[in-house]
Amino acid sequence: MLTRLEQSDREEAVAALRGFIIERAYKPGDRLPSERELIVSLGMTRTTLRKALDSLEREGVIWRHVGKGTFVASQGGADGVDNLAALAQQMSPVKMIRARLCIEPALAGEAAVNASREAIVRIRSAMERAQAAETWEDYETQDDLFHQAIAEAADNILLLSLFDQLNRVRRAVAIKNVIRASERPARDHNSFAEHAAIVEAIEAHNSKAAYDAMRRHIGSVSARLFGED
Known part of the structure; x- marks a missing residue:
């Protein structure tokens, strides 16, 4: 705090x-x-x-x-911030998750195809910083950077722009709806293993595995935070 x-x-x-x-x-x-x-x-x-x-x-x-x-x-x-706030007001957590499921698995799949060695290093570094986070605020920052790094690794400016818009609304929805019961993520927080599976698939340039791992991760996040899958 x-x-x-x-x-x-x-x-x-x-x-x-x-x-x-x-x-x-x-x-x-x-x-x-x-x-x-x-x-x-x-x-x-x-x-x-x-x-x-x-x-x-x-x-x-x-x-x-x-x-x-x-x-x-x-x-x-x-005006843009107001528009963002208005859009977030219209988004339920369930609709937010469904929007993420439409875009982020595809980005992970594209990242597996297109990611450079440097891009993979950035993704893995963000994953490791998230694991080491001492507060939820720090974890959420590093988690944002992890997903951003994957979107950038897809190497498609249009998909990156869509992700950027999605991510800004996602943050606003999460701020309204997520309540944390602890000061920091547990050492065995489920997202850590889920992130690792995504990174391993991208490193292996396995598009389908990356797509599936990201889809499982977002479904798991939904179940933990909002009781939906």
């Missing part, structure tokens, strides 16, 4: 980063400066900046592509 001071610092960092985007008149699709440049421009530490970036990504204001940078999202303005 964040202390009041930590929460205040994060809110100030988010406000500063949001103000930077507005003041510099960045438009949807524009690439933001590197983290090193933003640290200097905003006068904050790398840790604080990354927390602010995480927050704005969860809101759908920005999106990040490993190796390419951070971009203003197509729904990055105030």
Whole structure:
């Protein structure tokens, strides 16, 4: 749990980063400066900046592509955030899961076909960071990066754009509906083994196995969180 001071610092960092985007008149699709440049421009530490970036990504204001940078999202303005919130309000957890089942297994299958060695390293690294997470917040951040890395490994910009939109709505739906009973994931959390099966299939370039492993994983997540499969 964040202390009041930590929460205040994060809110100030988010406000500063949001103000930077507005003041510099960045438009949807524009690439933001590197983290090193933003640290200097905003006068904050790398840790604080990354927390602010995480927050704005969860809101759908920005999106990040490993190796390419951070971009203003197509729904990055105030109207876009409102639209995202309105869409999330209309999505039940069951419909959200069904949407994920339509897209993410296919992305995993495509990743098994197209993933480069570097892309596989990023997927495995995100999986390992999720396993090592000490809080649910950290786990959810790394879990987001795991699924994002798979979407990027599919190497299809249209599918990646669809995933980006889906993922922003998914976060909003999860925030409303998921209640955690512990401070961190258990050491034998089911998703760890499920993630490993997905990674193994992608590493083996087995498209069907990757598709099936992702489908089982999303069904398992649904059953754990919402009582649906």
